[in-house]
Amino acid sequence: MIRCERLVVGYLDTNCWIIAPDLPGRPPALIVDPGDDPDYLAAAAASYDVVGLLITHAHADHVLALQPLAESLNAPIIGHPAEREVWTAELDHLAKHGYLDAGTATADLVATGNAPRPNPDVPLWNGHLDQEIQTTTTLKLGPLDVDIIPTPGHSPGSLTVHAAGHLFTGDTLFPGGPGLTSPVYPLTDFAAIMTSVRNLLTYPEHTTIHPGHGPDTTVGTERPYVETWQARGW
Ligand SMILES: [Zn+2]
């Protein structure tokens, strides 16, 4: 029914996903979070008819291959317009510090001499969205329905993708709780992410959760802990 291929890219080992119906030949596909390594992603994408590039949000580790892939694949960029502000903040951080913000990993990366910087040979995203998603929207990939669901909190325009019992949650929901929110990060919102997480955990318990970094989990595994996360406040 669904084919999903995980490609791990960039300085935070971001999970980029290629989602397609399980059909022979070159099925229509959506690429989620082309975070870096455009040549690697383009090679993987050659097995598909890529009909869109979707960003769950605009933190740099999810978008650094967006512009070159949009150009080489001639595919539209899909995302939430609130993410332009996030991307502007990412570029401001780069201009001010000389490296990208990597959330709680930034200090460690800088200390070990691996401060995250974009490849100067790869064009940065120009901030343009060909399709803006502001409410839950269903795209068709051949016979496969792909629902794009606003899940704000980690960032104001964070999106989650649902298809055939699989949730691609970006940095909204991981094994062990919601993604990063903190008063230190002004575009994040703990109350909002908890509302989003509670919404996602209403899917059937066998639904697979594929986060933006690291291993998968399931709705049934995570659902019992939601009040624990609420009480701890992160
Ligand atoms: Zn993020």
Ligand SMILES: [Zn+2]
């Ligand atoms: Zn991330």
